[in-house]
Amino acid sequence: MIGLIAIVIxxxxxxxxxxxxxxxxxxxxxxxxxxxxxxxxxxxAVFIAIIFYFILLALEWLLRKVLSMSSLTxxxxxxxxxxxxxxxxxxxxxxxxxxxxxxxxxxxxxSADRSDSPALTYIAAARASHKNGEFNQRDDYLQLASEYPxxxxxxxxxxxxLQLDAQQYENALVTLTNLNQQFPKNKQILEHxxxxxxxxxxxxxxxxxxxxxxxxxxxxxxxVAELELYAHQQLFQQLAAxxxxxxxxxxxxxxxRWMRKELxxxxxxxxxxxxxxxxxxxxxxxxxxxxxxxxxxxxPYLQKIKVTDHYPIITFLEKQLKKSAHADYVHQALAHxxxxxxxxxxxxxxxxxxxxTLPNVTDYQLIASLMEEQEMLEQANQYxxxxxxxxxxxxxT
Numbered sequence: 119m120i121g122l123i124a125i126v127i128x129x130x131x132x133x134x135x136x137x138x139x140x141x142x143x144x145x146x147x148x149x150x151x152x153x154x155x156x157x158x159x160x161x162x163a164v165f166i167a168i169i170f171y172f173i174l175l176a177l178e179w180l181l182r183k184v185l186s187m188s189s190l191t192x193x194x195x196x197x198x199x200x201x202x203x204x205x206x207x208x209x210x211x212x213x214x215x216x217x218x219x220x221x222x223x224x225x226x227x228x229s230a231d232r233s234d235s236p237a238l239t240y241i242a243a244a245r246a247s248h249k250n251g252e253f254n255q256r257d258d259y260l261q262l263a264s265e266y267p268x269x270x271x272x273x274x275x276x277x278x279x280l281q282l283d284a285q286q287y288e289n290a291l292v293t294l295t296n297l298n299q300q301f302p303k304n305k306q307i308l309e310h311x312x313x314x315x316x317x318x319x320x321x322x323x324x325x326x327x328x329x330x331x332x333x334x335x336x337x338x339x340x341x342v343a344e345l346e347l348y349a350h351q352q353l354f355q356q357l358a359a360x361x362x363x364x365x366x367x368x369x370x371x372x373x374x375r376w377m378r379k380e381l382x383x384x385x386x387x388x389x390x391x392x393x394x395x396x397x398x399x400x401x402x403x404x405x406x407x408x409x410x411x412x413x414x415x416x417x418p419y420l421q422k423i424k425v426t427d428h429y430p431i432i433t434f435l436e437k438q439l440k441k442s443a444h445a446d447y448v449h450q451a452l453a454h455x456x457x458x459x460x461x462x463x464x465x466x467x468x469x470x471x472x473x474x475t476l477p478n479v480t481d482y483q484l485i486a487s488l489m490e491e492q493e494m495l496e497q498a499n500q501y502x503x504x505x506x507x508x509x510x511x512x513x514x515t
Contacts, residue, residue, distance in 0.1 A: 207233040219249040227259065237266040241276055248280045253412055256280060271301050278310045287318050305334055312345070321353035347382055351422075354390035362396030381415060388419045397425040405431055414444055417451045428455045446476040452482075462488050473501075480510050 194255060210225030226243035233239040240263035247256040256276075264273040274297040281290035293312060297307050308331055315324035328335070328346050335342060350373075357365040369378070369387055377383045384407055391400035400423045420431065432455050438448050453468035469485040482505025489498035 129363070188195060202229075204229070204233055207239050210246075211242055213218065214246050219246045222246040223250060223252075223255075228263070230259075237263045237269040237273070241273065244276065244280070248284065253284060253286070262274070271297065271304070275306050275310070278307075278314075282313055282317070287314060290314055291318070303331075303334055305336055308334055309336065314353070316349075319352070319356065321349050321356060324349045325353065347386070350377070350383060351386040351389075353392065354386050358390040358394040362394065362399045365390055365396075366399055369403075381413060384413075384416065385419075388416070392419065392422045392424075395424065397423050401425050401428075401431055405434060407415060408434065412438065412442060412444075414447050417447055420451050421454045428459055431455065432459070446472045446474070450481065452475060453484075457488075462492060466492070466494075473504075477504075477508050479512070480503055482508060 122244050179227050206225045206229035208319040210222045210229060213219075213222035213225060223243055226246060230236050230243060244256045244259035244263065244462045247253075260273055264270055274293060278290050278293045278297070281287075281293060290310070294307060294310055294314065297304070301307065308327065311327055312324065312335075315321070315327070325346065328342060328349070332342060332464035337345065337414070353368075354365055357368055367385065373383070384403075388400055388404060391397070391403060400419070404419055404423065407413065407416060429515060432452065435448050435452050438446055439452075442448055449468040449472035453465045453472060456462075456464040456468060466485055466488050469481055469488075473481055473485065482501050486498045486501040486505065489495070489501065
């Protein structure tokens with residue numbers, strides 16, 4: 119009803135004002151300076167304005183279509199690049215696993231930005247660069263990988279691993295120190311430290327790590343014990359190379375009491391003294407241990423110790439002959455000491471006793487050669503024959 123009333127009003131208005139407008143059309147003059155450029159009636163101007171308005175609407179619609187197609191085109195090209203990057207990332211990973219590191223580095227570095235996991239792709243590219251010996255490029259890729267959220271620990275661990283592999287120990291130490299400050303008590307960081315400290319001959323630090331972080335290590339009790347013994351063996355050698363007294367002080371002041379009772383640690387100290395020509399300290403150490411507890415595995419070290427005076431240890435062993443249940447081992451040790459003291463006859467006597475219950479090829483050969491030197495040819499031949507017979511029997515069994 120309202121629409122109908124509006125139409126009637128418009129028609130009545132047209133009937134009233136149309137004759138007036140047609141009789142007085144008026145005009146519009148558009149000019150610049152003194153020159154007339156355009157002249158028309160008001161009605162024509164209105165029609166032109168209406169037509170121009172619709173032309174503008176048409177142009178706006180056309181422009182929107184064009185821009186919409188441009189956006190679609192850009193989206194299509196972007197998706198194409200993303201799909202290609204994902205494909206190259208996969209091919210690069212496969213090339214890395216296949217050992218084709220040059221191709222892997224090329225594919226991974228180009229596709230990292232648009233891959234599903236840019237940080238992982240950059241890490242893989244870094245591994246490929248590392249294999250190619252391009253360490254600076256490796257570091258650049260790892261730096262890019264570290265810029266992605268929540269990737270610092272993973273990137274840092276890989277960085278330390280590759281630096282260790284390249285024997286860049288100082289750089290690896292810096293990397294691990296920074297990581298340990300940000301992520302304390304991380305098991306993988308500790309594993310890298312366990313690999314790093316031996317490479318840098320930092321045996322004290324390794325021992326401290328084993329004692330303070332034992333619960334966090336992935337090693338079992340046996341592996342920790344073996345590593346701890348090895349670390350002490352190397353530290354003993356390191357200290358003895360610097361000073362025999364330094365090792366002696368460390369043993370009595372810094373080594374745990376239970377270690378000082380362990381045969382393996384005692385042997386490690388003796389080997390360090392002997393290897394670094396600290397014969398007197400080695401003899402004193404050995405004599406002290408034998409006096410506290412007569413340990414047969416320590417007796418063979420007597421042959422390795424180089425000193426000018428064997429009297430203290432010889433005196434001790436001669437006393438042990440009267441009360442030891444292992445007189446054959448004591449006779450054997452005394453034989454070698456007497457030989458060092460240039461007493462071949464005494465050595466023959468001790469070897470004769472030890473071979474009765476402790477036969478071995480080396481001592482048979484030794485006593486036979488000593489008897490030859492003393493012109494005891496018949497006895498020498500007898501021991502040669504016994505030695506051959508013992509060797510044959512041992513080979514069969």
